[in-house]
Amino acid sequence: MEIAIISTGNELLRGAIADTNAAWIASRLHERGLQVSRIIVAPDDHDELISVFRQAYNSFDLLIVGGGLGPTIDDMTARAAAAAADLPLVRSDDAVRRIFAVFERLGKHMNEINLKQADLPQGCEIIDNPVGTAPGFALQTGRAHAFFLPGVPVEMKPMFENCILPTLEDRRSGQHTSTFKCYGMGESDIQAALAEFPASHPGIELAFRPSFPEISITFRAQNAATLDAALAHARQILKGTVFAWEDIDIPTALGRALLDKQFTMAVAESCTGGLIGHEITQVPGSSAYFKGAIVSYDNNVKIDLLGVDRQLILDHGAVSAQVATAMAKRARTLLHSDIALATSGVAGPDGGTEEKPVGLVHIAVAHEGGIEHREHLFKGYDRARVKKAAAWIAMQMALNIISEKR
Amino acid sequence: MEIAIISTGNELLRGAIADTNAAWIASRLHERGLQVSRIIVAPDDHDELISVFRQAYNSFDLLIVGGGLGPTIDDMTARAAAAAADLPLVRSDDAVRRIFAVFERLGKHMNEINLKQADLPQGCEIIDNPVGTAPGFALQTGRAHAFFLPGVPVEMKPMFENCILPTLEDRRSGQHTSTFKCYGMGESDIQAALAEFPASHPGIELAFRPSFPEISITFRAQNAATLDAALAHARQILKGTVFAWEDIDIPTALGRALLDKQFTMAVAESCTGGLIGHEITQVPGSSAYFKGAIVSYDNNVKIDLLGVDRQLILDHGAVSAQVATAMAKRARTLLHSDIALATSGVAGPDGGTEEKPVGLVHIAVAHEGGIEHREHLFKGYDRARVKKAAAWIAMQMALNIISEKR
Known part of the structure; x- marks a missing residue:
């Protein structure tokens, strides 16, 4: 089966964003044992789209097209998809009903212009969009079974997972798989650690999917004994x-561990600025174990609100083992939690010194049994990555401590 | 001029990584006013590569190919590039000398296998690689001027900047653009508001790029007067x-407004869980105006730490105008800031009631002149979107209030 992914959008061709949608779709197909032969990015241009679609209809068996289904004039996928298949574009009553229903559910005002999203190639099959207003559609044309989805990731992903993936043959059939989630090693180091696997475990296929700072490893085999070994x-x-x-990701794993042990958690954040609280509360049900956070970005907040000793900051600086440790202890006391995390570091790009360079982070975890501290230097990381790496280390330290408790 | 970028590599087609190289090249070209018509990702397969290259040689004027120049068996770009151009592959003495020189400089041992990298299409022009061992090359074939570069970003980027960009005509002259950032209207509403533009402003090109919950609109014209009107x-x-x-995004705009007026800011977060603090501190230099946050996820933290009156919560519930308002006032006092934001809502998926359904959010901003409150119901939003929408409303309310102050 020859498979192609087509992404439309001038923003991709201007390099404003990378085509992460195509990578995501490709990885989901790969997990099912389906190999993509081509990824094509095409412009928001009617004639160019027709030419790309027409060629793709005749060259590939499965086609996933993303983008250009919105209501605006630069959204031209449906019209071009129809023209390339020599089909008229017609207003679908079914699609109109669905669009009305979405607007009603969202309690939003609908413009006449939104009905453009109901103009679809004649005879196509409509794909429900559970999040947004633009329905997707599917066409059988030329050699291809072609699926058309919105380009907005939060709309595209559930539509692909719920409506497209289940219709595809699972090439893994008879295949056994298992996925591990890793953290703390680079992809190449994990590959090196598993370098002998192809020789020592014939029949095992490995797939790596990094999602900073986590990496998933999927093991696949034709029989269960091979996989188990x-x-x-x-x-x-x-x-x-x-x-x-x-x-699952670390915030979810941490939440399960907290629920399992019936522990509560609090955070004192400096360089992470609220990111740990945000990530913990992305998990549904986190209110059962998350008490809250004190984001003490300003040193006076560390002193006045969190209650860190001013002299400690004067003696060691805010980015120090002593202050991170005091922050964790104080957060645990003030927020009445079983576990408390703290971060203090230099996220950059400015504020670094020779002694305390950009990327230096101190992390502490206070718990009933005592306190743990770690120091990390993230060289060459930008501000967003320093924050994320620090948040992940803090959550993993907490996860390890909780897992060791009874 | 028709331009295409071709990236080779099975790791891209497995979705292990997104094609950030192509986005980077496209953005560098865009800065020079050169528009890319197509990005194509092709597999490490000799026949497929020949077919992709042959078609591209005849369809595009400028071709930038990345990847597949390394020494291993899955590096097959040079051989396929030659075959597609009906040229023999020959060992280039010049390339051999360059490869030797790189190994000598790096003090590394050279394998016979590395000389494969000197096997290039006859008559091609060699492009120096200042970092790695694989030279690039350029071919004039069919309609195309084709450049072939390694896929490793740290090697590709300087080669592109130093050897390719300077040879390209700068097309920016004559193009005028301006970008606005919007928030609070859907893409279709904005489009409807600007519906008459194509007729009333001929020569203006509009492009919309939504990045939830913000939308950017770019206006482009061939002459300055058309753009200005x-x-x-x-x-x-x-x-x-x-x-x-x-x-720029809202956290950046908010930061600039705070710096401009020399105001400081604090946050009391409930349903947003730390997201506002996280977004504010994504902006470099935010420590100049951001004091910190109290994430009072648990009601006892609202009472004990933030100092919200217990009776207020008993009377109105935590998700109420009264409590959000009290949270903002208390955060402003406790954190000694000029402005303080507060959020309290039902992020879901559980915890909704008939009176206070999932998606209901109360937002308050306390400032020297008083306090503002808004209530929103985000119907049909998932947990992550409720949090994000609430955070953006809070930041925009603050931005408006600050902008109106002297």
Whole structure:
């Protein structure tokens, strides 16, 4: 089966954003054992789109097209998709009903212009959009089964997962898979650690999917015994770096561990600025274990509100083991939690010194049994990555401590 | 001039990584006023590459190819590039000398296998690689001037900047653009508001780029007078929804407004869980105006730490105008800031009631002149979108209040 992904959008061709949609779709197909032959980015131009679609209809068996389904004049996928298939564009009553229903559900005003999104190639199959107003559609034309989806990731992803993936043959059939989530090692280091796997475990296929700062590793085999042997071996090698033996992220794993042990959590954040609280509260149900956070960005907030000793900051600086440790202890006391995390660091791009360069982060975790501290230097990371890396280390330290408690 | 970028590599087609190289090249070309017509990702497969190259040689005037120049068996760009151009592959003495020189400079041992990188299409022009061992090359074939570069970003980027960009005509002259950033209107509403533009401002090209919950609108024209007239008209129409007359996000605009007025800011977050603090501190230099946040997720934290009256919560519930208002006032006092934001809402998916459904958010801003409150119901939004929408409303309310102050 020849598969192509087509992304439309001038913003992609101007380089304003990278085509992460195509990478996401490709990885989901790959997990099912389906290999993509081509990714094509095409402009918001009627004639160019027709030419790209026409060629793709005749060259590929499966076609996933993303983007250009919105209501505005630069959204021209449906018209071009129809023209390339020699089909008229017609207003679909079914699509009109769905668009009305979405606006009603969102309690929003609908413009006449939104009805443009109901103009679809005659005879196409409509794909429901659970999030936004633009329905997707599917066409059988030429050699291709072609699916057309919006370009907005939060709309595209559930539509692809719910309406397209289930219709595709699972090439893994008879395939056994297992996914680990790792943190703390680079992709190439994990690859190096597993370098002997192709030789020592014939029949095992490995796939890596990094999503900074986490990496998922999927093991795939044709029979269960091969998979089990490889997993047992991999568990030994990767023990220190795997935080979940399933496909969940660290905030979710941390939440489950807290619920499991019936612990509560609080945070004192400096350089992470609220990111740890934000990530913890992305998990549904986090109010059961998350008390809250004090984001003490200003040193006076560390002193007046959090209650860190002013002299400690004068003696050691805010970015120090002493202050991070005091922050964690104070947060645990003030917010009445079982566990408390604290971060203090230099996120950059300015504010670094020779002694305390950009990327230096102190992290502390206070718990009933005591306090743990770690210091990290993230060289060459930008501000956003320093914050994220610090938040992830803090959450993983907490996860390890909780896992060791009874 | 028709321009295409081709990236080779199975890792891109497996979705292990997104094609950030192509986005980078496209943005560098765009800065020179050169528009890319197509980005194509092709597999590490000899026949597929020949087919993609042959078609591209005849369809595009400028071709930038990245990847597949390394020494290993899955590096097959040079051989396919030659075959597609009906040229023999020959070992280039010049390339051999360059490869030797790089190994000598790096003090590394050279394998016989590295000489494969000197096998290039006959008559091509060699492009020096200042970082790695694989030289690039350029071919004039068919309609195209084709450049072939390594896929490793740190090698590709200087080669592109130093050897390719300077040879390209600068097309910026004659192009005038301006970008507005909007918030609070849907893409279709903005489009409807500007519906008459194509007729009333001929020669103006509009491009919309939504990045939830913000939308950027770019105006482009061949001459400055056309652009200026359209901008003046658009400014009138979009006044209420534009938060920046340039391409920056709300946290950045808020930061600039705070710096401009020399105000400081603090946050009391409930349903947003730390997101506002996180977004404010994504902006470099935010420590100059951001004091910190109290994330009072648990009601006892609202009472004990933030100092909200317990009776107020008992009487009105935590998700209420009264409590949000009290949170903002208390945060302003406790954190000694000029402005303080507060959020309290039901992010879902659970926790909604008939009276206070999922998606209900109360937002308050306390400032020297008093306090403002808004209530929103985000119907059909998931947890992450409720949090983000609430955070953006809070920041925009603050931005408006600050802008009105002297």
